[in-house]
Structure formats: structure tokens, C-alpha cells
Amino acid sequence: MPHPEPDETIPTRGAPVRQGWGPLILAGFVFLVSLLLTYGAWSSARRDAAADLAAQFDYRARDLVNTTVRRMAVYEQVLRGTRGFMRGSVDIDRREFAEYFQTQNLQEHFPGIEALGIASIIERSRLAAHQSALRAQGFASYEVHPQPTGEFATSVTHIEPFTGRNLRAFGFDMYSEPVRRAAMAAARDTGGAAVSGKVVLVQEGRDVQPGFLMYVPVYRRGAPIASVAERRAAIVGWVYAPFRMADLMRGLGGAHAADLQVTIYDGMRPDPESLLFRSQDAAAWRQPLFRQTLPANISGRPWLIDIASSPGFEARLDTRRPQVIGITGIGLGFLLSVVVWLLASERGRAVQLARAMTLELRQSYERIDAERMRMDLILQNTYDAFIAIDAEGRVTDWNPRAVQQFGWTRAEALGREIGELLVPLDQRVAHERGFAQFAALDDPAAGTDERGVPLVRQARPLLNGEPAEVMARHRDGHLVPVEIVVAALPAEVGHGASAFLRDITPRREAEARERLRQQRLDEARTALARSQKLEAVGKLTGGVAHDFNNILHIISANVQLMMKSSNNSEKRLRSILDAVERGSKLSSQLLAFARRQPLHPNLVNVGLLLERMDSLLQRAAGESVEIALAHGADLWNTLVDPNQLENVLLNLVINARDALKGKGKVNIALENLAIDNATAAADPELTAGDYVRIAVSDTGEGMPPEVMERAFEPFFTTKPEGKGTGLGLSMAHGFVRQSGGHIRIASVPGQGTTVSIYLPRAETQPDAALPQAPAAH
Numbered sequence: 001m002p003h004p005e006p007d008e009t010i011p012t013r014g015a016p017v018r019q020g021w022g023p024l025i026l027a028g029f030v031f032l033v034s035l036l037l038t039y040g041a042w043s044s045a046r047r048d049a050a051a052d053l054a055a056q057f058d059y060r061a062r063d064l065v066n067t068t069v070r071r072m073a074v075y076e077q078v079l080r081g082t083r084g085f086m087r088g089s090v091d092i093d094r095r096e097f098a099e100y101f102q103t104q105n106l107q108e109h110f111p112g113i114e115a116l117g118i119a120s121i122i123e124r125s126r127l128a129a130h131q132s133a134l135r136a137q138g139f140a141s142y143e144v145h146p147q148p149t150g151e152f153a154t155s156v157t158h159i160e161p162f163t164g165r166n167l168r169a170f171g172f173d174m175y176s177e178p179v180r181r182a183a184m185a186a187a188r189d190t191g192g193a194a195v196s197g198k199v200v201l202v203q204e205g206r207d208v209q210p211g212f213l214m215y216v217p218v219y220r221r222g223a224p225i226a227s228v229a230e231r232r233a234a235i236v237g238w239v240y241a242p243f244r245m246a247d248l249m250r251g252l253g254g255a256h257a258a259d260l261q262v263t264i265y266d267g268m269r270p271d272p273e274s275l276l277f278r279s280q281d282a283a284a285w286r287q288p289l290f291r292q293t294l295p296a297n298i299s300g301r302p303w304l305i306d307i308a309s310s311p312g313f314e315a316r317l318d319t320r321r322p323q324v325i326g327i328t329g330i331g332l333g334f335l336l337s338v339v340v341w342l343l344a345s346e347r348g349r350a351v352q353l354a355r356a357m358t359l360e361l362r363q364s365y366e367r368i369d370a371e372r373m374r375m376d377l378i379l380q381n382t383y384d385a386f387i388a389i390d391a392e393g394r395v396t397d398w399n400p401r402a403v404q405q406f407g408w409t410r411a412e413a414l415g416r417e418i419g420e421l422l423v424p425l426d427q428r429v430a431h432e433r434g435f436a437q438f439a440a441l442d443d444p445a446a447g448t449d450e451r452g453v454p455l456v457r458q459a460r461p462l463l464n465g466e467p468a469e470v471m472a473r474h475r476d477g478h479l480v481p482v483e484i485v486v487a488a489l490p491a492e493v494g495h496g497a498s499a500f501l502r503d504i505t506p507r508r509e510a511e512a513r514e515r516l517r518q519q520r521l522d523e524a525r526t527a528l529a530r531s532q533k534l535e536a537v538g539k540l541t542g543g544v545a546h547d548f549n550n551i552l553h554i555i556s557a558n559v560q561l562m563m564k565s566s567n568n569s570e571k572r573l574r575s576i577l578d579a580v581e582r583g584s585k586l587s588s589q590l591l592a593f594a595r596r597q598p599l600h601p602n603l604v605n606v607g608l609l610l611e612r613m614d615s616l617l618q619r620a621a622g623e624s625v626e627i628a629l630a631h632g633a634d635l636w637n638t639l640v641d642p643n644q645l646e647n648v649l650l651n652l653v654i655n656a657r658d659a660l661k662g663k664g665k666v667n668i669a670l671e672n673l674a675i676d677n678a679t680a681a682a683d684p685e686l687t688a689g690d691y692v693r694i695a696v697s698d699t700g701e702g703m704p705p706e707v708m709e710r711a712f713e714p715f716f717t718t719k720p721e722g723k724g725t726g727l728g729l730s731m732a733h734g735f736v737r738q739s740g741g742h743i744r745i746a747s748v749p750g751q752g753t754t755v756s757i758y759l760p761r762a763e764t765q766p767d768a769a770l771p772q773a774p775a776a777h
């Protein structure tokens with residue numbers, strides 16, 4: 001009887017015959033189960049990806065609504081600031097309003113705002129006089145339109161920028177239009193800001209956009225406004241801003257504007273008649289993957305904002321991970337079913353399967369090697385320096401970025417102790433202690449430090465992945481600020497470490513530049529506030545000076561009449577007249593500070609003027625004070641009142657003499673100075689152009705910052721009582737500003753003070769007609 005081959009199977013008598021379909025059915029069942037599991041994982045991955053994208057959409061939609069509300073709140077604050085600037089009156093100077101608008105720079109910082117205007121209430125009885133007055137100011141075609149039919153009109157009397165299509169709104173009676181009237185009435189009765197419904201702006205031309213207006217009421221200064229009736233009685237007008245919706249929304253989308261399709265309705269219903277804005281790429285027929293309809297309250301006006309996801313945003317749905325899961329699951333299921341089929345088949349198939357698995361294992365090793373090479377390539381080209389060390393603290397990896405950052409070549413660094421390469425000398429003890437903690441991560445018997453705390457417990461916080469900023473030592477010895485992230489690498493004995501180090505020198509330099517920029521911005525804001533304060537004080541001073549001067553004229557005239565009619569009281573009358581002259585001088589100084597004194601400008605060469613004043617300045621300074629005059633050749637001319645300029649220079653020399661306590665040196669330097677736009681941007685009051693600079697310097701006691709802050713205020717003085725009126729510098733400030741120039745003080749306590757006057761260069765030729773400044777009234 002022949003022996004069977006080892007691979008042959010001899011059926012036992014009475015045993016059932018093996019069905020050939022059994023292994024195939026079992027393999028199919030296994031493949032079906034793997035498909036079901038793969039489908040579950042694929043569905044879960046798709047749901048997770050959709051949930052992530054939905055969360056992004058929800059965040060951006062709500063952020064857009066919040067950004068819109070915040071931006072409109074900023075516009076409301078701009079209008080409230082303008083109302084504060086008006087101080088309860090709509091009759092403000094047009095040039096001041098234009099300067100205020102230019103200072104705010106609204107069109108650059110607040111896109112979407114079309115203009116800034118004032119709607120003044122004009123009683124019907126005063127309408128003809130009002131129109132005549134504005135026509136007399138140079139607006140020959142000015143007319144309130146449409147013709148008012150009620151008791152009053154609300155004419156747009158101020159609007160900036162006063163150019164282009166904004167001219168169409170000049171004289172427009174907004175109260176005559178129902179939608180605008182409703183918003184104006186709401187603002188008047190509530191005292192707060194109010195937004196109109198959907199309108200077409202008067203400024204619109206061919207490119208018509210839906211728009212709206214925001215109003216803030218202006219009440220008469222000092223009038224009670226506690227109730228609605230009082231507010232209606234005290235209203236004098238409105239400050240308002242028109243908006244074009246497309247321009248407004250263009251500045252709100254930010255970097256992700258293309259991700260959302262936005263539709264905005266005026267009110268809480270999506271009525272086509274109330275449509276304010278719709279994104280250009282929005283299509284009514286398309287069904288977006290995500291959509292939200294959110295309400296927004298804009299200064300008391302409800303808006304309905306419909307936000308849908310754009311095709312570009314929906315394209316970001318992560319389908320790669322579900323696809324990888326599906327393909328991998330199907331592949332693994334197929335492989336598993338094949339394995340089951342082979343295992344259920346004869347031994348030859350099992351041998352073939354073993355060979356196939358051996359081949360697959362070899363391929364896996366090759367993939368691992370390829371992955372390791374890929375990781376090495378990434379580490380070699382990463383932006384950060386990558387360093388690896390073993391459990392003894394010696395370098396095992398050092399990428400090219402580390403070579404650039406720290407100066408040591410790879411060959412020099414490998415095998416050396418890390419503390420010797422990078423750790424500063426004064427920190428090496430701490431470094432050795434910290435590295436000992438790494439080595440003790442899995443050794444409870446590693447011991448404790450000098451405080452009794454186990455090293456294992458100390459080392460745990462070092463591995464939380466949080467970056468830390470430290471100083472590393474360069475090869476040439478200088479220290480480099482770096483950001484480091486450390487991770488422990490298990491070794492056969494103890495632990496090594498891997499670290500990514502990034503040079504943060506550029507970031508610190510950028511932070512320093514930002515701090516400097518913020519400091520300059522704060523200084524510019526402080527200078528602007530100081531200028532506005534002096535402007536307000538100047539207006540008050542001018543009014544007081546005019547009334548005071550009128551009273552002095554009356555007293556002077558009567559005293560002169562009395563002197564002609566009576567001889568007995570001549571001495572007393574002369575004392576009175578002397579007091580009147582001192583009061584007149586005080587009034588002139590106040591008018592100079594208020595910039596309302598009558599000036600008689602001439603073409604002046606400041607160098608020649610100072611040479612003529614040499615003896616006068618020396619007598620005023622005294623014999624113990626030396627006056628040094630220095631100026632360059634070809635000094636420019638300037639158009640100023642020479643008598644007033646002499647008074648200012650005389651006052652500055654006297655102040656310098658007092659600061660020197662009667663002994664020392666006063667330097668007067670003249671120079672031509674061209675100020676560019678970059679220099680002017682650092683000072684809100686300084687404008688670019690050509691100037692003649694006059695600098696009067698002393699080496700006296702100087703001024704502390706709190707004194708410099710108030711130096712130009714009238715009646716402020718640090719001199720003892722009776723030694724000065726406190727009007728010298730304020731008079732100089734008013735004269736220079738009235739002449740179109742600027743004045744600045746620089747002082748250091750204990751080192752002296754320099755007062756610099758910038759007078760604009762005169763382009764007028766000596767034989768040209770010179771303009772005269774208007775006299776104060």
C-alpha cells in the first residue's frame with residue numbers, strides 16, 4: 001500500500017465529504033463583516049468632517065454679525081464725537097468742520113461711510129434769510145430743496161467731503177422724506193442714535209446702491225432734555241452719516257469674505273422690497289450646505305442677516321480622511337477574506353500566504369525606512385533648529401538650521417555635550433540639574449533634590465509640550481533668544497531628549513517696533529488733545545478780551561474828557577489812564593493768544609530783523625547775559641507782522657534771562673527747514689512744507705513735564721506774584737498760529753529750554769501786494 005504524500009489528506013471512512021464552497025462562503029462572510037465595519041467608520045468620519053465645517057461656518061457667521069454690529073457702534077461713536085465737537089450749536093465754522101473731518105480721516109479708517117454732515121433746523125419764517133446768508137458766503141446756487149411745506153425745514157448745511165456727489169445733498173431737506181423723517185424723529189425723541197430704513201441716497205449717480213443713514217440729535221447747549229417734550233423743544237439739528245451698503249460690507253468681510261454669501265434685509269422679514277445687500281456671487285436657486293438667519297440690532301433698527309456657505313467654503317469639506325478609511329477598510333477586508341480563504345484551503349495555499357506575508361513584511365520594513373528617510377528630510381529642511389541628545393546629554397542629531405542658528409557644524413556638534421555647545425556659562429549648573437530630571441523619568445529611586453522633592457515629579461512639567469523662551473549661546477559667544485519645545489526620548493537606560501529651537505530675535509525686534517509705534521501714537525494723541533484744549537481756551541480768551549477791550553475804550557474816552565474839563569484831578573486821572581493802558585496791553589496779549597489780533601503782515605527776513613533788534617535784545621537781557629545769533633546763508637523770507645514778531649522774540653529772550661537768573665548765554669539760531677510728510681505724521685498739528693525755524697535756547701533751570709504741559713495756557717506762570725502775567729508764551733503761541741506757523745517747547749530740568757518757532761516760507765515777491773489780516777471785532 002503506497003504511503004500518501006505529506007501534503008495529501010486521506011479522508012476517514014464514514015466522514016462527510018468536504019464541500020468546496022465552504023472556504024469561499026467563510027471568506028465572503030468575513031469580507032461582508034469588514035465592509036460593514038468600514039462603512040461605519042466611513043460614515044463616522046464624514047459626520048465628523050461635516051461637524052467641523054459646520055462649526056467653522058457657525059463661528060464665521062456669528063463673527064460677521066458681531067463685526068457688523070461693532071462697526072456700526074463705532075460709526076455711532078464717531079457721530080457722538082462730532083456732536084461733542086459742535087457743543088450744542090449747528091452754526092459752526094465750515095473750515096473748522098472740514099479740519100475736524102480731515103483729522104478723523106473717516107474715509108480711510110471707516111470704509112462705507114459716504115460723508116459726515118449736519119442737518120440744521122430752519123424755521124419757515126427764517127428760510128429766506130437763511131438762504132440769503134449762505135448765498136452771501138459764496139454758495140450762489142444754494143437753495144433748500146424740496147420746497148418745505150411744514151413749519152420748518154431741515155437743510156443739510158454742512159457736509160464733508162464737500163466734493164463730488166456730496167454736493168447734491170447740500171441744502172436737501174431730509175425731513176421731507178418719510179423714511180428719513182422717521183429716523184430723525186426717533187433720534188430726536190430718544191436722545192440716542194437712530195438708523196433709517198432702506199433709502200436711495202441723494203448722492204447716488206449711475207451706480208445706484210441701497211443705502212441708509214444714521215442720525216444723532218444735537219440739542220441746544222444748556223437746554224433741559226430729561227423728557228421727550230424737552231428734547232423736542234431743545235433740538236437744533238442732527239449730525240448724520242450716509243452709508244452705501246455695498247461699500248460698507250466690502251470692508252467687513254475680512255480675509256474670509258469669499259467663504260460666506262450674505263443677504264441683508266431691513267427689518268425682520270426677508271421681503272424683496274427691504275433688501276439692503278446681497279453678495280455678488282449669491283444665487284437664489286442654489287441650495288447651500290449651511291445657512292443661518294440671524295437678527296442684528298443696529299442703533300435700535302432691526303436687520304435680518306441671511307448667511308449661506310459659498311461653494312468655495314463647502315469645497316473645504318474634508319473628504320480625504322473618509323476616502324482613506326473606506327479604501328483602507330475595503331482593502332484590509334479583502335486581504336483578511338483572502339487570508340481566511342487561504343487558511344481554510346489546503347496547506348499549499350497557507351504556504352503561499354506565508355510567503356506573501358513575508359513579502360508584505362519586507363515591504364513594510366521598506367516603507368518604514370522610506371518614512372524614516374522622509375522624516376530626516378523634513379528635519380533637515382525645517383525652519384526650526386532640531387537637536388537630539390542621548391541619555392548622557394551628548395548630541396545625536398543636529399540639522400542644518402541648527403548649524404545656521406548656532407555656528408557649530410554638524411561634524412563639530414555630534415558627540416559633544418549639549419551644555420558645552422549651547423548653555424550660557426552662568427546657567428550650566430541649572431542645565432545639569434534639569435537634564436538629571438529627564439534621566440530620572442522612569443526611575444522612582446532616582447532620589448530627591450535639596451528640598452526633598454522627587455526628581456521624577458519635577459521632570460513631568462517639562463514634557464507638557466509648552467514652548468519656553470530661553471537664551472542660547474552662539475559659537476562666537478553672543479546670546480541668541482530662542483523659543484524651545486522639548487520632548488523626552490526613551491533610551492535603553494534613562495531618557496534622552498529632542499528639542500525644536502526657533503530664533504525669536506526677529507519677533508522681539510518686531511515687538512519693539514510695535515511698542516515704539518504705539519508710544520509715538522500715544523504722543524501724537526496727547527499733542528492733539530493739548531492742541532484742542534488750547535484752541536478751546538483761545539476762543540474763550542478772545543471773547544473775554546474783546547469785551548474787556550470795549551470797556552477799556554469807554555473808560556479811556558471818559559477819562560480823557562475829564563482831563564480836558566478839570567485840572568484838579570489830573571494826577572488821579574493819569575493814574576486811571578495808566579491802568580487803562582495796562583489793561584489794554586493785557587487785552588492785546590489775550591487777543592494775540594486767541595489769534596484774533598489785527599495783524600499787518602509784511603515780507604520779513606528774520607535774520608535782518610534780529611540784527612536790527614540786537615541792541616534792544618541786549619538791553620532787555622542785561623549786561624550779564626550773552627546773546628549769540630547764528631543763521632545760515634540764503635535764509636528764506638516769511639510773511640508775518642514784524643512788530644508782533646519783535647514782541648514775541650523780546651518776550652522769549654526775557655523768559656530765557658529769567659531762567660538763567662540774570663547770568664548766562666542765550667542762543668538764537670535761524671535755519672531753513674523742509675518738513676516732509678513722514679515727519680509731519682508724528683505731530684498732528686504740524687503740516688508738511690517749507691519753514692523758517694527760529695530757536696531760542698538757554699541753559700537755565702528747565703521745565704518739568706507738568707509745567708511744559710501748561711506752558712501755553714494764559715495766566716499760567718511759575719514766576720512769583722507780580723513778576724509776570726503768564727501771557728508771554730500764550731501770546732507767542734496765538735501769534736504764531738495766527739500767522740500759519742507752529743511753536744514747540746523742548747526742555748530738560750537742569751539743562752535748559754529751547755523754544756522753536758516755525759514760520760511758513762513766503763513765496764511772495766517783495767514787490768507783490770501783501771494781504772492784510774482782518775481786524776478783530
